[in-house]
Amino acid sequence: MTVYVHDDMAIMPLVGGNAISDEEFSLIQSLVKKQVGIALSEHKRSLVASRLGKRLRALGLPSLRMYYDYLTGPDGTAELENFVNAMTTNKTDFYRERVHFDFLERELVPALKTRAVQTGERKIRIWSAGCSTGEEPYTIALTLCEALGRMPAWDVRILASDVDTSVLSQAAAGIYPLERVREIPPALRERYFLRGTGSKAGLVKVKREMQSLITFRRINLLEEPWPVRTVFDCIFCRNVIIYFDRPTQCRLMSRFAKYVKDDGYLFLGHSESLHGVCDQFTFLRNTIYRRLPAHNAARPAAEGRM
Ligand SMILES: C[S@@+](CC[C@H](N)C(=O)[O-])C[C@H]1O[C@@H](n2cnc3c(N)ncnc32)[C@H](O)[C@@H]1O
Incomplete structure (x- = not known):
């Protein structure tokens, strides 16, 4: 579940109990872009929070920054697959656009x-x-x-x-x-x-x-x-x-x-x-x-x- 807190300027989505910082969001944006080409716009912050929040909980990591460091570190290769899977949007249907x-x-x-x-x-x-x-x-x-x-x-x-x-x-x-x-x-x-x-x-x-x-x-x-x-x-x-x-x-x-x-x-x-x-x-x-x-x-x- 995504939790929100009120910031001075905006409502900030939380991951692992912490608001996603601008730096964290920008690191995730660059990594998704580099891995699969997806350009995450600013209004996708809460989507990122909810999808990656699950990965943080699965790995027992307390912050998005630590998750990013893990992903891009020497042991992160296997997790990259979960990361990519979490970042894609998969809506589809039989006979879509008939x-x-x-x-x-x-x-x-x-x-x-x-x-x-x-x-x-x-x-x-x-x-x-x-x-x-x-x-x-x-x-x-x-x-x-x-x-x-x-x-x-x-x-x-x-x-x-x-x-x-x-x-x-x-x-x-x-x-x-x-x-x-x-x-x-x-x-x-x-x-x-x-x-x-x-x-x-x-x-x-x-x-x-x-x-x-x-x-x-x-x-x-x-x-x-x-x-x-x-x-x-x-x-x-x-x-x-x-x-x-x-x-x-x-x-x-x-x-x-x-x-x-x-x-x-x-x-x-x-x-x-x-x-x-x-x-x-x-x-x-x-x-x-x-x-x-x-x-x-x-x-x-x-x-x-x-
Ligand atoms: C919204 S779905 C569209 C499914 C189907 N083509 C349709 O129109 O119903 C977009 C799909 O593109 C895939 N996708 C996104 N980036 C990709 C990439 N770099 N390489 C291959 N597939 C990618 C996603 O994983 C997702 O399943």
Whole structure:
């Protein structure tokens, strides 16, 4: 629980019984920025207090300064993972921003079917970068399964990555409370999820058929190079760059441009934009961007493996 005290100027969140000092907050701000690119604004003080307060209690440390010294000291490497997990915001949903999945079904898949007729290529590669607890990559998989007629002839792989190991293991488990899947039409729920019984009552689990299309991997979008060896028909990076500053967004988007095929797509969250950030994509609609053909662009070797 976060406790507040009145300061002369403001209400200060407390960690370990002490108000977060400006120095402590600024150290945490720099560390989060350096580790994962997240730019914490001043009004996130109480969020930092409540999230890191739990870590301080777990470690028996009395102040944020001591926690910072521990994190950045020789024994802090393992705790860095908990720190990063505590600092990320993971809100997500099945069919979040439904218009993107309508686009996959009504435009991308028909175009890929046409390409298959013309060239024989039946490979589809999609990256969900910042996949959180998995609702996004599973919605992509479900949409493709339906649109491709459960796709016996297609080679479909979805890479689902996040920097937060806690949400990533939930994503890989593919188990959700029933109320989380209410956005999924009942017929599709029956087709792609198993219903828990006994001690698992009230839960659903993604069926293996759909789960096997997805590779889950921890990737920090700031790290270079990415452990990714393919180019994608589309990248979903939604509601991730909203937490980054402009220079970080610019670097990330021009790196993504190398990983999207010519005429492939990049999907951002509804409050994100490439305006003034990257000119290698053109705006289509609803935060959907199309990769402009790039002559002589250095691409990763397209091995098809991810
Ligand atoms: C708000 S969630 C968005 C989930 C999903 N894309 C959606 O739109 O529903 C943002 C996710 O980005 C992840 N994230 C933040 N910084 C990251 C980084 N540097 N590298 C990889 N993932 C990051 C967070 O851990 C979090 O799970």
